[in-house]
Amino acid sequence: MFNDIIVKNFSNPEFAAEIDNATNTIELGNPVCGDRIKVQLHIEDGVIKKANYAAWGCATSLATGNVFCSHIHGAACSDIQSMDKANIENMLGELDPSQHHCLEMLHKLFEKLQHTIAVQ
Amino acid sequence: MFNDIIVKNFSNPEFAAEIDNATNTIELGNPVCGDRIKVQLHIEDGVIKKANYAAWGCATSLATGNVFCSHIHGAACSDIQSMDKANIENMLGELDPSQHHCLEMLHKLFEKLQHTIAVQ
Amino acid sequence: MTTQGYFDYNATTPVCSEAVNAFINAVTQYANPSSKYGLSKTSNEIINDARAQVATLIGADTGEVFFTSGGTESNNWAIKGAFFQQLKISSTRNHLIVSEMEHSSVLEVCAFLEREFDCTVTRLKPDSEGIVSVAAVANALRPETLLVSVMMVNNEVGSLQPIRDIAALLDDRASQQKNLHDQKIHFHVDAVQAVGKIPVDVRDLGVDTMSFSGHKFYAPKGIGGLYIRQGIKITPLLHGGGQERGLRGGTEAIASVAAMGAAAQVTVNTLNDQVVYLAKYRELLRSELLSVVPGVYFHGPANKALQAPNTLSVCIPGIRAEALAALLDNMHGIQVSLGAACSNNKSVALSHVLLSMGLDEDAVKATLRVSIGQYTTESDIHRFVQAVVTGVTTLFRISKPASQSYVTTA
Amino acid sequence: MTTQGYFDYNATTPVCSEAVNAFINAVTQYANPSSKYGLSKTSNEIINDARAQVATLIGADTGEVFFTSGGTESNNWAIKGAFFQQLKISSTRNHLIVSEMEHSSVLEVCAFLEREFDCTVTRLKPDSEGIVSVAAVANALRPETLLVSVMMVNNEVGSLQPIRDIAALLDDRASQQKNLHDQKIHFHVDAVQAVGKIPVDVRDLGVDTMSFSGHKFYAPKGIGGLYIRQGIKITPLLHGGGQERGLRGGTEAIASVAAMGAAAQVTVNTLNDQVVYLAKYRELLRSELLSVVPGVYFHGPANKALQAPNTLSVCIPGIRAEALAALLDNMHGIQVSLGAACSNNKSVALSHVLLSMGLDEDAVKATLRVSIGQYTTESDIHRFVQAVVTGVTTLFRISKPASQSYVTTA
Ligand SMILES: Cc1ncc(COP(=O)(O)O)c(C=O)c1O
């Protein structure tokens, strides 16, 4: 069963789109269940001006892409860099055991984003 | 479960009594379940003037004693002698398998009665 | 249906209105609890709620309660499950100990294992009051003992067995003296006649598995459960889909489960009162019978605290209980159980429980089981005693002369 | 509860009002059918009536119908029962043949016997349409074969298996060529997805044992049965009191039995019509989906006569069925089943049925099971197709770009 955050984000995935002028791309795959998420970013002046995503996978992973984008869209890179695991932990709400791999994916996405920002 | 004949005969056993001036006595025991029936008769002028019984056993066997007495009470000895198995077969009504031993007892009672009359 | 003549609550109980209503409410929630959509949420909640209600009744954690189709399945599961679980590890731990007065669903399982597998069964005789002693269990223990199964309350005489003490004995044994395989002996308890009738607390008792059955405490027939203590492993009896945490397959009987939960809840709320007034009624029954039925006496524990409050095993020497029961049923609409019944043309089935207590055939045939419950009233008791007197009088009128004379067999 | 979004009748069915009413009427008849007093007469009549209703539904004699707690118990009983029955006579007849697409309650029983006893199991692959061939069964037979178990209708793709032909094969084998122990091979059939959905006649089929489950034909969950052909002997699974003619212990679940009887009666009266209109709706569903969902195709028999009229296995390449099902559920209140589901953090459970038919992982993950029933209306079907289109559109919007690009794993 899905919690409200997950339902809202997979049934109305506002950030599911492509960016023409992406400055960066983050990609992630889960080798076990085959979920894939690709996030395109437009970063300018230390701010994530735009974040969009595409995904292929279970409902929770589709929601995860949208949750990720909604949290980083418009955020300052410095704020992203200062985030830690605890901030991310509750973003998807309460999950069933079968959905936990999506939280792992979300953590990975933030890690990758932090890395992307760091090396910029 | 008991059929109506059995219920009527064990719940209101009219012939359960002792005869002071009995001319004959028939006794029967079932070695398996321990049922016992003792019938006292007053036979005079070729007629069974009186038949009473005592019994110790299951409800169906108590009924059997009463059914037996009610059929022979007042009967002519000659009528008894001309009875065959078929006449007796339905006297107890329909029986469960657990009650069939009482039909056997009834047959035995008639046999004994016929023998008693014959040797008189 | 009226219950004023019903004196056979140990056979089964009428279903309480709370249980019927719970069934009716739950039966419309048709979604399969194993399904992954929203509709299944309610089905799951119904099951979880019922599991919590039942767990409360027996003092278990919800994770320790498994639903089954009744006491028979629970007993089969526990004993075969413990046996087959062990079979993987060692075929030399193959000794079972049970009491002679167990329910057929325990005895038949043991006979099956004995017949089909390399397995030995010790059957312990209870004493004349219907109680199995801890010493008897202790004496029967062997290095290869795998399981002990003793019922909590006997269904025919209501005797309470020393479950807590047997559990302590087995625990002691496990800690002191290592048995052949360093494995604790599995202690199964058939509490089908206890749960709902006396307070039962699995933690306090220290049992490994424990059976119960809904229809003995005002739930519908065909639903029951098995308590499996946390950490205890038994092989499933019904292999299948992953229901009941993988241990009991089969789509959950939601509506019946809900009904049993509701009945458990009612019991939790009323048990303390019931225990008191049922014992009072039982003693009323006993004293009234004593005052009006010549020679009547009772089987079971002399110490009344060791008897289920709702059960009385009544012996009326000189009569056949079967005949009295027939009179009670047909003349008075009263239902009781028997110590013996003609089972077919050639044999009489005598209660193995009463025989195990050392009763002779005549005494067994003269025994009625009277068991009362939450719908029994004081006036039902008076009416019952009156009917017994009438019946006994009729029987004595029929049998007195014959029973005194010598009778030759045919 | 509304059923307009319910497309999962193979998982379970709503309970029909006739069954609920039968339950409510029967539940007041509280007497234990095994008791000997008059009050038990009604309880017994209720059970006898229900047994006759169920026997009519499957073309059996009443003496051949045994009530159980459901399909899982019936499958466990038949297979373990045939195995243990044989074990007495010979431990060398120890080979079982089943199909790979059986329900877990068959497969898990076989795995248990294989693991714990000296026993070999051959698992037959169905063809790509989900049908096990008679030739495959014939090839797998060995002198030591004890049992063949093949389901009548598969629960996921609805494929009908050649039961009559397999029975004939086994009969032939028994008459021509004596096997190792001169004993006929036991033929068990899991007909849980057949009874109530297509006409079933045990005489015509020639099976030895056959399972069915009430909740698949509008009775409550937790009640079912096993047909045991006259003369066939299997060991009990639930040992105990002499219920069900000594073969299945446990106080009878009277009210649930009555409910299943009533549901069987309704089915007998309506089945012929249902078979026709459900097949019509299924084809409507198929053609509508074909016309609006790009790339959609269906698993199962090409010959539609070989598929249960109520079942459609739908594959939509390029999407995850799990995600579509979540949208259908949460946006439209529609329930379907899946070919695959994330089962925990580390694995995905892929349908063993679809895999056995040779489908690859992507196809399995893209498969929905749609199953309809007596409450489905034509407008439900239109609404369903509309919802699928909306869902697929959303999913393609999310996934299109990503699914086309190469993605490295984390
Ligand atoms: C083919 C098949 N066999 C057996 C079962 C098990 O039946 P039950 O849920 O009544 O135990 C099911 C359904 O769950 C099934 O689809």
Ligand SMILES: Cc1ncc(COP(=O)(O)O)c(C=O)c1O
């Ligand atoms: C002591 C005892 N154990 C087990 C059972 C069996 O329970 P069920 O009828 O629910 O299978 C009963 C009652 O029938 C019982 O009295």
